[in-house]
Amino acid sequence: MPATTNAPLKTANTANAAAVLSTAVARAAERLHVSRSLLAKILGVSPATVTRLYAGAYQLEPQRKEWEFGLLFVRLFRSLDSIVGEESSARKWLDSDNRALNGRPIELISNTEGLVRVVHYLDASRGLV
Template structure:
């Protein structure tokens, strides 16, 4: 899961600081995750949040295909349906869950 989060964050250009906020870990822990010297514990709240972040990435990837630029544009642009910029909203658990549900609903329409 840790590798998946780091990879998704890299493709979406989500900073280590933002990943730390999303997962509720320190920025030092996020840095250790990126370097491969720290793994999320499978039974932790951080694992659950990481799974949601990866789900967001996979849903977005399914909608826009392998176009990382379109995915990044969606993540960092105002979204009226979500009431903000998804990349900002996902810093909170509520925002992350709302963004995932939004993308899941959009995927369902395809």
């Protein structure tokens, strides 16, 4: 058998994963009331790209950094959702000063270091529950 028999399946899985993550990122941002301009900063893409993402005309690409940032952002949402249980509390948490993080999480997640710190903090907090 030729080695390329799985190539169409691999391409389909990649396309499906891109669609799923792209949709998850947009929905998480909506539910947390993260603005499109902030989401663009988080993902490291232009605001126009985020607009296309919301419209379904653009999907995050697995080979690019935007993919990793998208995964981290969805992980943040899932961790926060599992800890607080409701969107309004999650939004309040993001907007509140956090002594452990030394800042407001909504401001911290606009850059890579802050996003990683907030995700690690939530992962550690979730482990205590």
